[in-house]
């Protein structure tokens with residue numbers, strides 16, 4: 001469903017991604033693992049069109065999207081949740097959801113504020129609260145809910161567990177598994193290996209913009225060498 | 234002042250606030266979403282006035298108002314699509330310049346279409362009479378306007394908070410990239426916002442025609458009023474624009490009502506000054522977030538090599554030989570070039586190394602010119618002394634205005650410098666008895682021993698070259714290095730004990746002084762001065778020279794000044810609508826080289 005072929009990208013003169021390839025299927029949670037600065041966020045930004053692809057290609061449902069502006073990519077049904085959340089702090093919860101809203105899409109679950117409030121009960125208690133007045137965990141819920149309002153078929157999640165209390169982390173894992181059950185394709189960046197194990201089906205390990213390892217989550221768990229070399233801090 | 238006259242003045246102020254609010258709200262809205270300060274906003278207002286007067290003839294006033302507003306909105310949408318869309322990624326300065334080019338083009342278009350005479354509009358049918366308020370007649374139309382401003386405020390509020398479009402606009406104002414990643418098509422959002430802003434400006438202009446005639450001077454005076462309102466109210470805040478419009482309009486009304494219409498500007502200035510000191514981001518504004526992904530630091534200015542210094546000295550020598558080879562017009566043109574070279578170098582001094590993007594540098598040029606002229610004509614001083622002391626007026630003006638300016642940065646600074654320049658212009662323009670008003674001063678000739686073209690050319694060469702050398706010398710002194718440190722990382726410079734603001738203030742004042750020298754030289758070379766010498770277009774001339782030559786180079790302003798002065802001379806002599814031509818050239822340059830000429834050349838040489 002989502003396919004990166006030999007993707008290269010970077011900022012200014014610095015090249016960050018070097019011919020990176022990976023793929024993710026519907027109903028699958030794929031985890032992108034790597035240390036700080038490995039290029040995980042850069043990969044997601046490039047897929048979303050926020051950063052120009054320098055070489056290689058990105059396909060979504062077989063269609064090339066690496067030359068499209070972000071709004072066109074979003075309208076094809078690819079959702080993006082940035083690592084710094086980027087909530088609209090001047091807008092209320094409902095308004096934040098409204099910005100993300102798109103028309104129902106064939107072949108994708110249809111989200112409404114009511115359904116999202118069932119998934120994130122905290123948000124349902126504060127529909128008029130301003131984004132800037134919410135706790136970090138609530139903002140994290142809101143940024144995911146906002147993206148789901150676009151009824152995506154695939155979502156890119158950038159470290160959704162970062163900075164959250166353990167209880168909320170578990171709740172977040174449940175949410176991701178719920179999305180998977182709805183048939184969504186999820187591409188997730190993580191540094192938290194425990195969280196990755198909770199939700200992931202397959203993993204790619206990235207270092208310095210190269211894919212160093214690809215395999216199922218279960219295989220990775222057994223492979224101490226890879227974990228030692230690329231993931232332990 | 235009696236109770237009733239206070240009431241009447243108060244009501245007058247409210248009426249004035251309505252149109253001012255319309256313009257400022259549009260400006261603020263456009264800035265919020267597109268991050269572009271639309272210098273042409275006053276021009277849109279002016280277009281609204283002219284179109285309304287023109288359409289009112291056959292159709293009547295009440296039809297002409299919506300027609301004018303819509304026409305301006307369509308024009309605005311066209312401008313956004315054809316021009317602004319291409320430059321959203323360009324440096325701020327070029328964006329400002331592009332909208333200023335529009336000012337020139339719209340002005341000449343208006344001149345061409347409707348002629349130079351002021352055009353009187355009709356009265357508003359149904360509101361042409363007067364009602365009695367506190368025993369005095371008060372125009373009904375003013376009452377209509379008083380009600381109309383809050384109505385628009387309410388409508389805008391509903392639009393922004395109760396519609397999906399408004400929600401998207403507010404989201405994009407905060408983080409347009411994120412809005413895009415959520416599927417919001419910014420292109421049409423931006424076009425829509427620009428059209429709405431233009432509509433408000435056009436509406437403001439059209440509604441003004443029963444109150445005052447349409448004139449070609451209204452564009453810059455309205456836009457600088459709107460800048461003042463926006464600076465006072467807080468950029469991006471519609472509510473702030475409303476409060477500030479009320480404040481400014483009331484002040485104006487009371488000054489005029491008390492018979493001190495000349496004081497208007499001074500009081501407006503004082504209010505703005507007080508607000509800026511107490512709340513630098515305006516009454517209801519917020520501290521702007523640091524720009525995301527701001528461009529890298531500018532490359533250091535390399536000190537000229539001995540060879541380069543030799544070449545410059547040789548250039549001076551060559552210039553000194555010119556009178557031996559030719560006379561007449563060449564000398565006059567070269568004198569102009571030398572004057573503007575000094576002007577451009579003084580502007581570059583604060584724009585490049587200090588990072589202060591001034592849109593009102595002509596104020597100091599003009600103050601220097603008037604300083605010299607007034608010392609000679611009104612003060613009776615000898616010409617030599619006037620020439621030497623006159624520039625102090627430019628320096629003192631820069632000391633005063635600069636104190637406020639260095640408290641701001643970026644577009645705020647650009648707006649404030651422009652507003653100050655417009656204030657200085659208005660004072661000179663209105664103070665007939667002292668400055669000669671719109672006619673200016675005449676009979677400002679050099680002393681007899683300097684009166685030949687050749688002699689005056691040498692004086693200009695000596696003073697300009699000396700001024701340029703001094704400014705450049707300052708750049709490579711500890712002062713200059715500290716100044717650049719302050720530009721590149723203000724926080725770090727602060728931390729190592731550099732008083733960034735103080736340095737910038739000193740630089741601003743110094744630049745003002747040397748602009749004043751250029752102005753004084755200019756005055757004696759022409760024999761007369763007019764308010765044009767400190768008008769905003771003159772400031773923009775300076776900007777074009779600096780940008781043309783390349784802001785990251787040292788000698789760029791010299792070549793820019795030479796090229797621009799020569800071009801303007803050639804064009805202005807041959808073409809009536811030279812402003813539009815210059816505006817068009819600037820637009821083409823900005824569109825062709827959105828990263829600036831030097832950026833372009835550098836990339837070429839890197840490739």
Ligand SMILES: Nc1ncnc2c1ncn2[C@@H]1O[C@H](COP(=O)(O)OP(=O)(O)OP(=O)(O)O)[C@@H](O)[C@H]1O
Nearest residue numbers: 011016034035036037038039040041042043083191
């Ligand atoms: N806006 C930017 N401009 C320049 N370089 C950047 C920018 N953002 C990231 N980088 C650089 O790109 C490299 C990869 O960064 P990226 O954010 O993709 O890492 P990451 O794997 O997401 O790390 P983290 O776990 O810290 O989020 C880093 O070396 C970083 O310094």
Ligand SMILES: [Mg+2]
Nearest residue numbers: 040041042083
């Ligand atoms: Mg990251």
